[in-house]
Amino acid sequence: MNERDALRRLAADLPHAGDDAAVVDDTVITTDMLHERTDFPPGSTRYTAGWRAVGASLSDVAAMGAEATAAVAVYADEAFDPTELDRFVAGAVDVCETVGGEYVGGDLDTHTEFTTATTAIGSVTAAGAVYRSGANPGDAVCVTGELGRSAAALRLFERGTEAAVDRANDLFRFTPRVADGRVLAGSATAMMDSSDGLARSLHQLAEASEVGVSLDRDALPVHPAVDDVVEGSGTDDATSDTADRFELAAHFGEDFELVCTVPPDAIERLRETCPAGLTRVGTVTRADGGVTVDGDALPDRGYTHG
Amino acid sequence: MNERDALRRLAADLPHAGDDAAVVDDTVITTDMLHERTDFPPGSTRYTAGWRAVGASLSDVAAMGAEATAAVAVYADEAFDPTELDRFVAGAVDVCETVGGEYVGGDLDTHTEFTTATTAIGSVTAAGAVYRSGANPGDAVCVTGELGRSAAALRLFERGTEAAVDRANDLFRFTPRVADGRVLAGSATAMMDSSDGLARSLHQLAEASEVGVSLDRDALPVHPAVDDVVEGSGTDDATSDTADRFELAAHFGEDFELVCTVPPDAIERLRETCPAGLTRVGTVTRADGGVTVDGDALPDRGYTHG
Numbered sequence: 001m002n003e004r005d006a007l008r009r010l011a012a013d014l015p016h017a018g019d020d021a022a023v024v025d026d027t028v029i030t031t032d033m034l035h036e037r038t039d040f041p042p043g044s045t046r047y048t049a050g051w052r053a054v055g056a057s058l059s060d061v062a063a064m065g066a067e068a069t070a071a072v073a074v075y076a077d078e079a080f081d082p083t084e085l086d087r088f089v090a091g092a093v094d095v096c097e098t099v100g101g102e103y104v105g106g107d108l109d110t111h112t113e114f115t116t117a118t119t120a121i122g123s124v125t126a127a128g129a130v131y132r133s134g135a136n137p138g139d140a141v142c143v144t145g146e147l148g149r150s151a152a153a154l155r156l157f158e159r160g161t162e163a164a165v166d167r168a169n170d171l172f173r174f175t176p177r178v179a180d181g182r183v184l185a186g187s188a189t190a191m192m193d194s195s196d197g198l199a200r201s202l203h204q205l206a207e208a209s210e211v212g213v214s215l216d217r218d219a220l221p222v223h224p225a226v227d228d229v230v231e232g233s234g235t236d237d238a239t240s241d242t243a244d245r246f247e248l249a250a251h252f253g254e255d256f257e258l259v260c261t262v263p264p265d266a267i268e269r270l271r272e273t274c275p276a277g278l279t280r281v282g283t284v285t286r287a288d289g290g291v292t293v294d295g296d297a298l299p300d301r302g303y304t305h306g
Numbered sequence: 307m308n309e310r311d312a313l314r315r316l317a318a319d320l321p322h323a324g325d326d327a328a329v330v331d332d333t334v335i336t337t338d339m340l341h342e343r344t345d346f347p348p349g350s351t352r353y354t355a356g357w358r359a360v361g362a363s364l365s366d367v368a369a370m371g372a373e374a375t376a377a378v379a380v381y382a383d384e385a386f387d388p389t390e391l392d393r394f395v396a397g398a399v400d401v402c403e404t405v406g407g408e409y410v411g412g413d414l415d416t417h418t419e420f421t422t423a424t425t426a427i428g429s430v431t432a433a434g435a436v437y438r439s440g441a442n443p444g445d446a447v448c449v450t451g452e453l454g455r456s457a458a459a460l461r462l463f464e465r466g467t468e469a470a471v472d473r474a475n476d477l478f479r480f481t482p483r484v485a486d487g488r489v490l491a492g493s494a495t496a497m498m499d500s501s502d503g504l505a506r507s508l509h510q511l512a513e514a515s516e517v518g519v520s521l522d523r524d525a526l527p528v529h530p531a532v533d534d535v536v537e538g539s540g541t542d543d544a545t546s547d548t549a550d551r552f553e554l555a556a557h558f559g560e561d562f563e564l565v566c567t568v569p570p571d572a573i574e575r576l577r578e579t580c581p582a583g584l585t586r587v588g589t590v591t592r593a594d595g596g597v598t599v600d601g602d603a604l605p606d607r608g609y610t611h612g
Contacts, residue, residue, distance in 0.1 A: 022410035024376040024427075027333070031425055033380040033415040070330040074339040074423050104328035109339040117380050117423030119337055121330075 020063035020192050021122070023129050027069075028122045030060035036114040041157040043165040044172060046084040049116065050091025051173045056195065057120035058099050058176035059256040063193040065130040065185025066122035068101035068178045073118045076111035088116075091173070099178035122178075127185035135190035135209035135261035141282035142267065143221065144180045144258040144274055147198055148245075151252035152225035171225055177258045180274045184260050187270060191260040197253030197302030198281075202291050205259065212289030215250075215282040215298060222249045250293075253302045326369035326498050327428070329435050333375075334428045336366035342420040347463040349471040350478060352390040355422065356397025357479045362501065363426035364405050364482035365562040369499040371436040371491025372428035374407035374484045379424045382417035394422075397479070405484035428484075433491035441496035441515035441567035447588035448573065449527065450486045450564040450580055453504055454551075457558035458531035477531055483564045486580045490566050493576060497566040503559030503608030504587075509597050511565065518595030521556075521588040521604060528555045556599075559608045 021030035034040070034053045044052075054071045061068050073092055075085060089103070096103040101120070109115075149171050156168035177193070184191060190209050194201045198220070202213045222245060230245050261284050262270060271278045291298045327336035340346070340359045350358075360377045367374050379398055381391060395409070402409040407426070415421075455477050462474035483499070490497060496515050500507045504526070508519045528551060536551050567590050568576060577584045597604045 022376070022378065024408055024410055027375065027427065029376060029378055029410065029425070029427060031378040031380055031423065032413050033382055033417075033421075033423055035415070035417065038416075069333065070328070070335060072328065072335055072337040072425065074337055076339055102330055104330055104335065107338050109341070110344075111339075111341065111419075111421070113418065115339075115417070115421065117337065117339055119335070119378065119425035121333065121335060121427060 019131050020060040021066070023064065023124065026124045028061055028064045028066045028124060028129065029119065030057050031117065031119040032056050033115065033117045035116070040114065041154060043157045043160065043168060045169055046087040047091040048169045048172050050088035051095040053116045053118045054092040054103065054120070055095045055174055055176045056256065057118040058095065058101060058178060059193045059195065061120050061122035062176050062178040062181035063191055063258060064122065064124070065127060065181045065188065065191060066124050067182060068096070068099045068176070069121045069123055070102045070104050071096055071118060071120040072104055073106040073116055074109055075106065076109035076115040078110065078112060080108065095173070095176065099176050125182060125185060130185055130188050130191040132190050132192050132205050132208035135205060135211050135284045137211055137284050137286050138264070139189050139261040139284040140264045140267055140280045141202070141213055141215065141284060142260050142262055142278050142280050143194065143198065144177050144278055145276040146221045146223035147194065147255055147257060148226035148249040148252065149174060149223040150254035151248035152223060152229045155229040167225070174256050175276070176256060177276055180258055180276050183273045184258065184262070184270060187262050187266040188260040189262065191258055194255045194257045194259050195253055198250045198259060199298050200253065200300060200302035201259045202298065203300040205261070206291050210287050212285035212287050213282055213291045214285050214289060215291070215293040217246060217294050219279065219281045220249050221279040251302055325437050326366040327372070329370065329430065332430045334367055334370045334372045334430060334435065335425065336363050337423065337425040338362050339421065339423045341422070346420065347460060349463045349466065349474060351475055352393040353397040354475045354478050356394035357401040359422045359424045360398040360409065360426070361401045361480055361482045362562065363424040364401065364407060364484060365499045365501065367426050367428035368482050368484040368487035369497055369564060370428065370430070371433060371487045371494065371497060372430050373488060374402070374405045374482070375427045375429055376408045376410050377402055377424060377426040378410055379412040379422055380415055381412065382415035382421040384416065384418060386414065401479070401482065405482050431488060431491060436491055436494050436497040438496050438498050438511050438514035441511060441517050441590045443517055443590050443592050444570070445495055445567040445590040446570045446573055446586045447508070447519055447521070447590060448566050448568055448584050448586050449500065449504065450483050450584055451582040452527045452529035453500070453561055453563060454532035454555035454558065455480065455529040456560035457554035458529060458535045461535040473531070480562050481582070482562060483582055486564055486582050489576060489579045490564065490568070493568050493572040494566040495568065497564055500561045500563045500565050501559055504556045504565060505604050506559065506606060506608035507565045508604065509606040511567070512597050516593050518591035518593050519588055519597045520591050520595060521597070521599040523552060523600050525585065525587045526555050527583070527585040557608055
């Protein structure tokens, strides 16, 4: 059984599971595990790890349209280097501060591989929580910020030069879209984060809402770093570069932007009030339309988390 | 740097850390990681693992005197066996039900060793949260339930017969003392759980409260299973059996009972209202009295978690 099937199995039994975070009364809660082999490439710092791991959980709070309250983390490693631990905590504290939450500590454990498990909690605002299941045909499909940021970072980590690694660390420390989520909570009919990639997120949202999605490839807001790593990838083939660019922006994932559906007449106002910006990338269709990009089927394929 | 020094370092920087759970507004939150090598001995089932891992976090909620609201867990293993995953979730669901909380799902991850990270949240009641720092000289030192249960279970797991392993699994599935914690919240001056062992817990409570503790060895409520494994340990030496019994009850830990200090005139009423029972095991003294058992220094030694 792969991770996705196992997750479906978990969700089937638990009424509050299946969304980015569970909702209990007016509290949302979400937990994630990240570890060195699959999530923290060589060159990524412990400060980046603390920021990114706690940020991933805060992104799930954002995806529910909730206010971020607090986060905790378990830090597990073969040994406890005080400098590395301090840096991890500093990253965790700093990412919480960017979204108005509080990092309140956690637990330590020894483990053969550097592993961190983070949990964030948040409060549902008066606008209510936003789930994946409310999209209606005719709604506009939108994303916050820009896509492909983490994919570009990974290529820069692989490049390995000091400048590339520094830039990769910067790109890896994303801003969780909590402020945007709260703006969108009043209007979005469905919302989730793009941690599994835009393509897979759209498939999940379409399935939960029992709708289709028609995506416009040229409308995707692609992070400028993607163009840099695609241009530097050593191919002269413009068609291949374009395909690579779409692959990184739509399939790679780990971007932690918000993917949402909103009534078309709300877009103008939301675009002006979302701090990270909001871009319309498609339209919700009836379920029998499937999930398409420029009329072709969009594969339900993303980054498979280790 | 060992785990304890690292934890002190974490606590020094974070105002809400250092207690069993962090308190944010009226919510308590706590997280733990357990893994196969150190926490789930051969013979322990995945049902027991789900119960115990989530129970450990609920015990931290109990130690704050809070009501249990919800818990989540990350389940990480080399592969996802559907039966084992179902059993883990069933254990998590069932332990939450015993304390009036709700298991609301979590995350899956692949890892080279079976690892689980659990988080529980709770609500502070009108009586307020109870910390480790409020004990006063003259208060009675009390524990809920009986000590040595997990130590006895471990010896039964080692024994390896089917009957021994079944009993060990039963012993490992403790009831988190949430109901007791809520009873004690109105009266206890300091409280924590005994997960690191009674001895180490008393040292931590004494340090946080700037007091000493005088423990009465014969007063300890020892779980009957301890006598079974001590008698079966193959020694004829009664003195050594007595020492072994105290070692398992006071130092081994992992029992998840509550250790608290209460004004002596409150004991009678509390003893009648704590569902798990409450036993006075000593008295809070001035700090210069240190932590003693029958007048001798009690070593600050417990189970070192891997």
